[in-house]
Amino acid sequence: MLYDFSFQNPTRIHFGKSALNKLPQELNEYGPNVLLVYGKASIKKIGLYDQVMDILKACNKNVVELAGINANPRYTQLLEGARLVRDHKIDLILAVGGGSVIDCAKGIACAAYAEGDVWQRYYVNQESVTNQVVPVGSILTMAGTGSEMNSGSVITNEAENLKIGRVYPLALVTPRFSILNPEYTYSVPKYQMVSGIFDVFSHLMEQYFSGNDECTSDYLLEGLMLSLISASRKALIDPKDYEARSNIMWCATMGLNKILAVSKTQDWEVHMIEHQLGAYTDCAHGIGLAIISPAYYRYIFRDGLHKFVRYAKHIWGVEDHGQGDEAIALEGIARLEAFIQELGIPATLREVGATEEMLPLIANSTELGGGYKQLNQDDILIILKTCF
């Protein structure tokens, strides 16, 4: 069955080596006050900070800065940004960085003119946003989250040890424009690069492993997985292979701009578990996903056997020698695990700082859901122990 859906994604993408040249025409559409949001030193190291500041100055913008956004952006940073927006009557929030920075910018955009406890209202309770929202634009420096062309925002509340994702209405906080130059990703350390790659791969699998239908979205997701695998292998050999890095960047954007999710029920439980792993260990998001995924899929595959068989054959080229569907499906998951190893990602939670004591805390704080199989807290604990 194909399910009814509505879809719109209005983000304007400027992609390629010359993409930054489009920034002035985008800036023209907004008032003079810009909040520049970015992370640690990396955008200064690659010279992007100076380039962007020069353009902002040439466009007569008044720039207020919010620097130092964490890989897991913090609620305190969101509040600080919201205050700056109000104090300086900001017309545009310009996020320069990876998904964390853009996620934080979206949170700021919604929080600036909100009343009451934003964490409770917009993240815990997922209330509708009715207050004024400030426009967001982005300049992307790391491929992974897809935040540059969607309305998701994942924020960590350190005081409460909670990392919660929120998908705002698309038209509200999806970046009005996003500038994607694959060259900006050259300087991303290998560990962060493979973390981003696996984040994308997980997005594709979590959309794919849902539904019993034969749906056009499944075929498109398969195409994107194949492109990502091929490009990743090239980028591992030469991180400055423009073709490889540009394909990875576009796979990331297409992988979560929701156009390949139409009519899919989707899973996202791996993300839910990782969010809590991240809240307890601050480990890189994609690395956490990669550690959890094989254990998760081995735990649930029998409930979506037909799809895991298709995945094994179409994505990993597993051949049918009469070994039976379960064996084919398991061989597909084994190939996924081999790919994770090829990326140089650790295989266990203890390697990213989790302790045995944390496992029940992570399991008990994970939001429940699932695709082919609805999980409870005990199921999650078993999965965590399997990959500990």
Place this chain on the structure above:
Amino acid sequence: MLYDFSFQNPTRIHFGKSALNKLPQELNEYGPNVLLVYGKASIKKIGLYDQVMDILKACNKNVVELAGINANPRYTQLLEGARLVRDHKIDLILAVGGGSVIDCAKGIACAAYAEGDVWQRYYVNQESVTNQVVPVGSILTMAGTGSEMNSGSVITNEAENLKIGRVYPLALVTPRFSILNPEYTYSVPKYQMVSGIFDVFSHLMEQYFSGNDECTSDYLLEGLMLSLISASRKALIDPKDYEARSNIMWCATMGLNKILAVSKTQDWEVHMIEHQLGAYTDCAHGIGLAIISPAYYRYIFRDGLHKFVRYAKHIWGVEDHGQGDEAIALEGIARLEAFIQELGIPATLREVGATEEMLPLIANSTELGGGYKQLNQDDILIILKTCF
């Protein structure tokens, strides 16, 4: 190489059995005067005309009608629509029908407040549109052209025996909203259904057969081709298979909303030839494309051999037994031809009303271009004779 690109597609899609329920909220965004554009009797036969009129009435709209749009929409019809827009101060042009009706609506939207000879200015000379443009919305009843989510408009000038396509700037005439209910396509006669299917297939191939790069768009186009082949075979057996018809409809939209065209140079010469075939014979668009395609691809495949080998293997499952790349590529084109036969589409131009005398006229009036091979008028005549 991936080429730099900018992309934005703001159309809001409402898809599925309940999609028409979204019409009132869309209508709310426009003033009271609506120009309803449609084709022959089919929307009345399936009851859609009455449903739409009831909603328009309930939303207090003043409706002006322009009926009888041809399968190859005529310039005279565009001018008539433009006059109605001016005379009735139209706020929204609502196209109800297939791609022809939507293409015509876009032309009307741009022509209404244009000065001078619109045919010469906007179609022959492809001048920029600077005048006011009236918003367009669509309710789709036939899958094929993708016009519901792009800014293309193909118009036939009967007096001049010319059929010219125009891609307007995306933000200008792309439908603001499009309502896609696959059930509306159930009553499309089989000949029109397979014409639409092959139109989509040709869109995918004409984007795919270009560039030497390994590009994410190629993988996505392959996914869409595989989905379309699978769904088409099911629709041939049971035209009321909702899953099949809904996948075909979404393949059509995704196939030409340009998101899978990013960084592809694209070909479109098969479309250019067919446009002139259509101008001389009025044959169904997709049928013409299907007749021309095998002859065209056999003529050019050596210039893009690597891609035709990939196509043969990935799309048609041709196995490599050491027969050589040319043999593999030709086997892929033979499988395409077999698929066209499976769809029940005639194999020769004479079966759709072309005469031998027409061939040089069609060849000499075809716009020149091409993907892997740049063609001249003689090349086109050879191709036409091959499939005559």
